[in-house]
Amino acid sequence: MSTNGAPRPGRRAAVVVGLRTPFVKSGGDFADLSAVDLGAALVNELVARGGIPPEEYDAVVFGQVIPSPLVSLIAREVVLRTQLPRDVEAHTVSRACATSIQAATDAADQIALGHADVVLAGGAESLSDAPIFASRPLAQAIVNASRAKTVVDKVKAFAGLSANDLAPQPPALKEPTTGLTMGESAERMAQQNGIRRDAQDAFALQSHRRAAEAWRSGKFAGEVMHVPIPPRYDRISSRDNVVREDTTIEALAQLRPVFDRRYGTITAGNSSPLTDGAAAIVLTSEEKASALGLRPLGFVRAYAYAALDPSDQLLQGPAYAAPVALQRAGLRLADMDLVDMHEAFAAQVLSNLQAFASKRFAEERLGRAEPLGEIDPAKLNVNGGSIALGHPFAATGARMILQTLRELGRRKGAHALLTVCAAGALGAALVLDGPDVAP
Ligand SMILES: CC(C)(COP(=O)(O)OP(=O)(O)OC[C@H]1O[C@@H](n2cnc3c(N)ncnc32)[C@H](O)[C@@H]1OP(=O)(O)O)[C@@H](O)C(=O)NCCC(=O)NCCS
Numbered sequence: 252m253s254t255n256g257a258p259r260p261g262r263r264a265a266v267v268v269g270l271r272t273p274f275v276k277s278g279g280d281f282a283d284l285s286a287v288d289l290g291a292a293l294v295n296e297l298v299a300r301g302g303i304p305p306e307e308y309d310a311v312v313f314g315q316v317i318p319s320p321l322v323s324l325i326a327r328e329v330v331l332r333t334q335l336p337r338d339v340e341a342h343t344v345s346r347a348c349a350t351s352i353q354a355a356t357d358a359a360d361q362i363a364l365g366h367a368d369v370v371l372a373g374g375a376e377s378l379s380d381a382p383i384f385a386s387r388p389l390a391q392a393i394v395n396a397s398r399a400k401t402v403v404d405k406v407k408a409f410a411g412l413s414a415n416d417l418a419p420q421p422p423a424l425k426e427p428t429t430g431l432t433m434g435e436s437a438e439r440m441a442q443q444n445g446i447r448r449d450a451q452d453a454f455a456l457q458s459h460r461r462a463a464e465a466w467r468s469g470k471f472a473g474e475v476m477h478v479p480i481p482p483r484y485d486r487i488s489s490r491d492n493v494v495r496e497d498t499t500i501e502a503l504a505q506l507r508p509v510f511d512r513r514y515g516t517i518t519a520g521n522s523s524p525l526t527d528g529a530a531a532i533v534l535t536s537e538e539k540a541s542a543l544g545l546r547p548l549g550f551v552r553a554y555a556y557a558a559l560d561p562s563d564q565l566l567q568g569p570a571y572a573a574p575v576a577l578q579r580a581g582l583r584l585a586d587m588d589l590v591d592m593h594e595a596f597a598a599q600v601l602s603n604l605q606a607f608a609s610k611r612f613a614e615e616r617l618g619r620a621e622p623l624g625e626i627d628p629a630k631l632n633v634n635g636g637s638i639a640l641g642h643p644f645a646a647t648g649a650r651m652i653l654q655t656l657r658e659l660g661r662r663k664g665a666h667a668l669l670t671v672c673a674a675g676a677l678g679a680a681l682v683l684d685g686p687d688v689a690p
Contacts, residue, residue, distance in 0.1 A: 261363030263690050265540045265547035266355075266683075269653035270297040271530035272478050274491045274641035277378040281488070281527035283481040286315045286645070287322045289529040290375035291332035296476045297371070297531055298334055303543055305334050309367035311341040312357045313531070314350035314374035316644035317381050318343075325375065335371075347673035348593060350374045351530060351648035352554070352681055358534045359551040368539040373531025374645025380527075388416040426674060428561050433595065433674065434510035436565035438517050441598035443564065444605055448516035451597035452503040455521040455638050458594060462635025463496040470634060470661075474653050493524055493641040521597040526641030530649035537690075548656040550684040552666070553580035561676040566599040568678015569670035570606035571616070574623055576680035577668065584623045587630065588664030588685075591655045593647055593671040594636035603670070604631075634658060647671065652683065659685045 272293055275281045281289065290313060298305055313326035322328050326341035346353040351374035358370035385393065389412060396408035425432050431439070441451070465471055477489045498520070508515030509522075540547050555575035557568055569592060577584060584590075584607070594600050604626060606612040613622040634654055637647055648671055655667045665688050669681040 262365060262536050264359035264362040264534045264551045265537050266532050266549055266551070266652060266656055267303075267535050267540050267545045267547050268297065268301040269474065269530070269532035269548070269649065270300065270476055271474060271646060271650050271653065272528045273475055273488045274493060274526050274528040274643055274646070274650070275488060276493055276641065277525040277527050279379075279492065279527075280480045280486070281377065281478070282379040284377060284527070285319060285322070285380045286375040286377040286529070287319070287325050287328050287332065289377060289478075289527065290315075290325060290329045290373070292478060293373070293375065293476065293529040293531055294329050294335070294371065295333045297533065301533055302545060303369060303533065306336055307369050307539075307543070308335055308339050308371060310358070310361060310370045311335070311339055312344055312354040312370060312372045313341065314344040314346070314354050314645040316345055316347055316350055316376060317378065319380065320382055345645075346556075346679065347675060347677060348595065348642070348644050349556075349648055349671040349673040349677060349679035350645040352652075352669070352671055352679045353648070355532060355534065355551065355648065355652055356554045356681070362534055362536050369533065369535045371531055371533050373529065373649040375529035376643035376645045377527045378525045378643070384420040386416045386418065386420055388412055426561050426565060429565070431565070432510065433566070434517055434522060437522075437596040437598045438510045438515050440564050440566060440602045441516050444602045446516070446598045446601045446605075449504070450601055451516055451521040452500055454597040454601060455503055456498055456500050458632065458635045458639040459495050459498045461633060462491070462494045462639035465634035466490060466494060470657070474657060491640050493526065494635070494639045517596055517598055521638065523595055523637040523642035526643045528641065528643035528646045530646040530653065532649050532652055547686045548653075549659060549686055550688065552682040552684045553577075554679070554681045555579060557678045559676045563676065564602065565676050566595055566672040567603060567606060568672045568676060569603045569680060570612065570678070572678035572680035573607065573668060573670050574617055574619065576682050577623070580666075580682035582666055582682060584626065584668070587666050587668045588662060589633060589655055589659055589667040590626050590631050591651050591667065591669045592632060592636070593651065594632065594638040595642070595672055597638060599672055603672070648679070652681070656683060656685075659683070663687070
């Protein structure tokens with residue numbers, strides 16, 4: 252892996268505006284909305300609110316992790332369903348849970364290269380609308396029947412199917428190479444790293460408390476739009492419905508482990524839930540931002556992606572990507588005013604924090620003499636994370652960028668580090684600068 256620490260070439264990309272929908276538990280208020288519906292509603296509202304004339308947009312980079320077979324190119328579909336002009340080019344990205352980090356860094360690269368001045372980047376996910384597949388034998392029978400010339404041959408195509416073959420197959424959140432679900436992989440990490448159940452529950456409680464406080468104090472009002480709920484559109488979704496103001500450590504301690512029922516530590520309470528939602532940001536060149544009279548929320552300073560063997564610690568990518576991103580930024584962990592680490596599971600966050608601080612991990616895994624260091628809890632996920640807010644896979648990265656830059660602005664901070672673990676044992680890390688940091 253390159254550990255290139257050279258300064259970022261090209262023009263600086265500013266993040267000028269962003270927005271998200273409420274994040275809603277799957278199967279609930281957004282059950283009748285597909286990812287493209289959510290994405291289009293969000294982008295329409297963002298363009299309307301953003302202060303940038305639609306004709307100024309050059310491109311859209313948008314993602315969805317579990318795509319619908321009927322909408323293979325969500326980014327372009329979002330353009331075509333909104334007020335954006337039809338000549339705005341678009342491409343779809345996927346990097347599992349880091350999808351809209353990828354969308355944002357693609358957009359920043361286009362701006363750095365001078366290929367675009369204004370790019371919208373984001374993602375949408377509807378796990379309520381996840382595709383349901385036919386079993387392989389049933390799918391083959393349907394194809395054979397469609398090719399058959401006579402009614403008898405069409406009927407014959409289905410002969411030999413068992414009752415099991417007729418059962419619908421939901422998409423698996425399984426790692427194809429290991430056969431383990433994300434939760435089972437996180438459970439393995441908890442066991443390997445000695446992450447105790449009470450520490451996981453305490454972390455989950457903090458996530459809920461901080462997210463609830465952020466809602467209470469009005470911090471999220473400016474970054475979350477309202478969504479009318481179909482089919483009657485007589486109710487409005489205006490807040491995340493996963494956040495529990497009333498969660499207690501006792502209630503969390505009573506929940507049963509879900510991925511290893513006998514010896515496990517991971518529960519519904521210390522995991523991110525299956526969620527529907529969309530989030531996006533708009534990036535511009537600095538020159539364009541000032542020409543449009545927009546004050547940036549902040550800037551993309553550096554980023555890195557990393558990967559490890561999925562049969563190792565699947566969700567430890569952040570501990571590999573963060574040192575490279577910081578080196579490329581020319582900064583240390585101690586320079587960060589905020590750190591936002593995606594919370595797939597409390598066990599995954601705590602495992603990564605352990606690796607960040609471990610000299611042994613630095614020496615043996617990264618070939619570095621010193622560890623990155625400890626993260627001050629007062630700077631980590633200060634307004635809650637995916638455990639409390641929910642995790643619509645493709646939307647989480649854009650949610651994190653927007654939430655972190657707005658908080659950095661409130662604190663008049665200079666730098667923030669974001670990290671995301673992702674399926675395939677990928678890790679993403681992004682270093683952001685506040686609006687007053689000189690290039
Ligand atoms: C963990 C998981 C299986 C739980 O799903 P679920 O059973 O539908 O979860 P629920 O929301 O119904 O919660 C189960 C119970 O825990 C309770 N609960 C959940 N969070 C709680 C909290 N913070 N405090 C108190 N109780 C809580 C619920 O009230 C519910 O109780 P009930 O059964 O009495 O109604 C599911 O959220 C999941 O798969 N998450 C992981 C997603 C994933 O893999 N993401 C990828 C990350 S990379």
